[in-house]
Amino acid sequence: xxxxxxxxxxxxxxxxxxxxxxxxxxxxxxxxxxxxxxxxxxxxxxxxxxxxxxxxxxxxxxxxxxxxxxxxxxxxxxxxxxxxxxxxxxxxxxxxxxxxxxxxxxxxxxxxxxxxxxxxxxxxxxxxxxxxxxxxxxxxxxxxxxxxxxxxxxxxxxxxxxxxxxxxxxxxxxxxxxxxxxxxxxxxxxxxxxxxxxxxxxxxxxxxxxxxxxxxxxxxxxxxxxxxxxxxxxxxxxxxxxxxxxxxx
Amino acid sequence: xxxxxxxxxxxxxxxxxxxxxxxxxxxxxxxxxxxxxxxxxxxxxxxxxxxxxxxxxxxxxxxxxxxxxxxxxxxxxxxxxxxxxxxxxxxxxxxxxxxxxxxxxxxxxxxxxxxxxxxxxxxxxxxxxxxxxxxxxxxxxxxxxxxxxxxxxxxxxxxxxxxxxxxxxxxxxxxxxxxxxxxxxxxxxxxxxxxxxxxxxxxxxxxxxxxxxxxxxxxxxxxxxxxxxxxxxxxxxxxxxxxxxxxxxxxxxxxxxxxxxxxxxxxxxxxxxxxxxxxxxxxxxxxxxxxxxxxxxxxxxxxxxxxxxxxxxxxxxxxxxxxxxxxxxxxxxxxxxxxxxxxxxxxxxxxxxxxxxxxxxxxxxxxxxxxxxxxxxxxxxxxxxxxxxxxxxxxxxxxxxxxxxxxxxxxxxxxxxxxxxxxxxxxxxxxxxxxxxxxxxxxxxxxxxxxxxxxxxxxxxxxxxxxxxxxxxxxxxxxxxxxxxxxxxxxxxxxxxxxxxxxxxxxxxxxxxxxxxxxxxxxxxxxxxxxxxxxxxxxxxxxxxxxxxxxxxxxxxxxxxxxxxxxxxxxxxxxxxxxxxxxxxxxxxxxx
Numbered sequence: 153x154x155x156x157x158x159x160x161x162x163x164x165x166x167x168x169x170x171x172x173x174x175x176x177x178x179x180x181x182x183x184x185x186x187x188x189x190x191x192x193x194x195x196x197x198x199x200x201x202x203x204x205x206x207x208x209x210x211x212x213x214x215x216x217x218x219x220x221x222x223x224x225x226x227x228x229x230x231x232x233x234x235x236x237x238x239x240x241x242x243x244x245x246x247x248x249x250x251x252x253x254x255x256x257x258x259x260x261x262x263x264x265x266x267x268x269x270x271x272x273x274x275x276x277x278x279x280x281x282x283x284x285x286x287x288x289x290x291x292x293x294x295x296x297x298x299x300x301x302x303x304x305x306x307x308x309x310x311x312x313x314x315x316x317x318x319x320x321x322x323x324x325x326x327x328x329x330x331x332x333x334x335x336x337x338x339x340x341x342x343x344x345x346x347x348x349x350x351x352x353x354x355x356x357x358x359x360x361x362x363x364x365x366x367x368x369x370x371x372x373x374x375x376x377x378x379x380x381x382x383x384x385x386x387x388x389x390x391x392x393x394x395x396x397x398x399x400x401x
Numbered sequence: 402x403x404x405x406x407x408x409x410x411x412x413x414x415x416x417x418x419x420x421x422x423x424x425x426x427x428x429x430x431x432x433x434x435x436x437x438x439x440x441x442x443x444x445x446x447x448x449x450x451x452x453x454x455x456x457x458x459x460x461x462x463x464x465x466x467x468x469x470x471x472x473x474x475x476x477x478x479x480x481x482x483x484x485x486x487x488x489x490x491x492x493x494x495x496x497x498x499x500x501x502x503x504x505x506x507x508x509x510x511x512x513x514x515x516x517x518x519x520x521x522x523x524x525x526x527x528x529x530x531x532x533x534x535x536x537x538x539x540x541x542x543x544x545x546x547x548x549x550x551x552x553x554x555x556x557x558x559x560x561x562x563x564x565x566x567x568x569x570x571x572x573x574x575x576x577x578x579x580x581x582x583x584x585x586x587x588x589x590x591x592x593x594x595x596x597x598x599x600x601x602x603x604x605x606x607x608x609x610x611x612x613x614x615x616x617x618x619x620x621x622x623x624x625x626x627x628x629x630x631x632x633x634x635x636x637x638x639x640x641x642x643x644x645x646x647x648x649x650x651x652x653x654x655x656x657x658x659x660x661x662x663x664x665x666x667x668x669x670x671x672x673x674x675x676x677x678x679x680x681x682x683x684x685x686x687x688x689x690x691x692x693x694x695x696x697x698x699x700x701x702x703x704x705x706x707x708x709x710x711x712x713x714x715x716x717x718x719x720x721x722x723x724x725x726x727x728x729x730x731x732x733x734x735x736x737x738x739x740x741x742x743x744x745x746x747x748x749x750x751x752x753x754x755x756x757x758x759x760x761x762x763x764x765x766x767x768x769x770x771x772x773x774x775x776x777x778x779x780x781x782x783x784x785x786x787x788x789x790x791x792x793x794x795x796x797x798x799x800x801x802x803x804x805x806x807x808x809x810x811x812x813x814x815x816x817x818x819x820x821x822x823x824x825x826x827x828x829x830x831x832x833x834x835x836x837x838x839x840x841x842x843x844x845x846x847x848x849x850x851x852x853x854x855x856x857x858x859x860x861x862x863x864x865x866x867x868x869x870x871x872x873x874x875x876x877x878x879x880x881x882x883x884x885x886x887x888x889x890x891x892x893x894x895x896x897x898x899x900x901x902x903x904x905x906x907x908x909x910x911x912x913x914x915x916x917x918x919x920x921x922x923x924x925x926x927x928x929x930x931x932x933x934x935x936x937x938x939x940x941x942x943x944x945x946x947x948x949x950x951x952x953x954x955x956x957x958x959x960x961x962x963x964x965x966x967x968x969x970x971x972x973x974x975x976x977x978x979x980x981x982x983x984x985x986x987x988x989x990x991x992x993x
Contacts, residue, residue: 166406182945182946182947182949222440225437225441226441229441229445337445337453337485338445338448338489339488339489339490340445340489340490340494341490341493341503342490343438343441343442344433344438346441347433347437
């Protein structure tokens, strides 16, 4: 069974992001970039499926600038077998990525696509769902447990108020939540091996996909600074404020 | 609580801009060390250091290793961390491919090892000792010994130790008394060894001791010492650990620092041993490995300085105390106060200078080993030999100073153990002692590396610094100009001191100033690196990370004004200071 894992290159989670001076976006020049942590969980999940004998080949895909190769090498070092980069300098929005992934899926015919539920840069939480819709495949989002058997996937989903378990028919799209697994530390021999694994580069045009943005970003600003709190003399004053100022009671 | 983060930006800057990773990767056998692979290795090693080793540093210090009936238990978490370390293939990183290693250059293993040492110095000593033992076997072990021991030691399933010291034989190993009696194809080893790092522990299946001992007919002194392999469990034919050898741990030491690292007293009672190389040449073999071991300890100075700096910086940004000197108003984080800044800059600038010197020396070790041209290998080796005592002595002495500054930045909280700053100071304290004290390093530098060859290599290096001065002269940057003036004074100070050492016939006069000279060499070699760093940063300003590069230039200038500036005073100590050192008779010390 072939598994496809989509990985995104994002600003590292440890970096304190800064808004560009012209408010057009977030500063990414000379900023440490890493694999989206939810995608790392997706790669780990795929590698575990392979180790368990359910998957035979893992293909890691990334869409974006040439440096996404580094992100793909990380996926290869965790255990993906080969990688595909859809290279473009254009701004990519979820629908464009979903279309690119659909084109790759049509080419590679995987039984399963796994990716993070969202990327920590734009928090869109759309690509997996859009891909499933475009392909007409079932989807199971926010997975915290995946079991494969007899052409179906049993997926435990983290939903408001608890866990929901669904059974979906393959081929399908699964997006991963935080508690699905804890990604392994990459081993040195695997870093060395990753270098020798195949990494194919394609252009969006070659896949016949128009990646032009559908949304325009008007402005990006820092969140407002939190205002200092006030001390209230007693419970009565607190109630008064909650009622009349905060209006929560 | 602040945690360790590998300083990847500075590490990469030094690798690429100062130490010449691209050149090293062109050497035969090092083709794997391409920039993107090295970046990936550093990235993942940094995650392992921060995620696995760092969390065990403070807990390991508090709990320490414990001894019961000859067995040693390492602190909680160490076994699991060591298992992960070996499974991750990190133990094999510095070794040749033939025995299961990755065959990467020293320039790549150096930053990775710096991370292990920063994150957890006590832990890092176990693989370090294994590395030393593996190198000894690679160097002179028989094919049989190599086949039997190396694969296990490279994986890390078996660890190594170095058994040199005895109660009466510390810095002077000619006094070694442990005996080795020949018996067929092996020897029976009897005697007591002390200060054996990881001499006993519960991390691995087997422990392979390398032991210095004398055969019955051996000549007196250093020329009568042989080197033996003495395994804790004698390996069976199939490679599994077999019968327990009478090589026992009698106790472990209670120490000022590195509490998690067990320092064993080893007692050998007719323990089975196998000769490494030839009889009576053991110390010679040890000397061949000494550069690597001393370099590794020098790197501990860099590592602990980095760790102490990171913690002090985090505290200085958080601790609110006192008002801004000019603006007044509300209380501010103490990093706003000039004296705290000065301390942080002393920590930062010297750590960067030491790192650059260590990595550059590591690259030179790679050239000395793999350069296709024999003349070039010889030239590089001479530079390595000159710089090893400097890297070892200067980086560890400065490492202690920086760890102490780290405590100072914390104020009273630094004196409190819970904060963690004190541990670095305690841990750092051993580094100027083991693998040859600073005094021993300084005598090696002055005696063997300078006086014996009439200063040839040192003068060649000083010559290259003149060429650097011409480069610095081209810069219009005010910081670079200021640094250039300080460096020129430093170079003159080293030059005067080298001349004094070469010309002075009484060794007592030069040895009395040996440690000040070592410090002078370190400070100027660090200045050399910071000047190169400033030039590289200036070149890259338009294309690179501006914040980092501007900071590099400013840090280099600080180093000139605050550190290099000491060079002329040290020169005066070297040249004129001996009279006072040697003035008193031994009785006069008791006269008060």
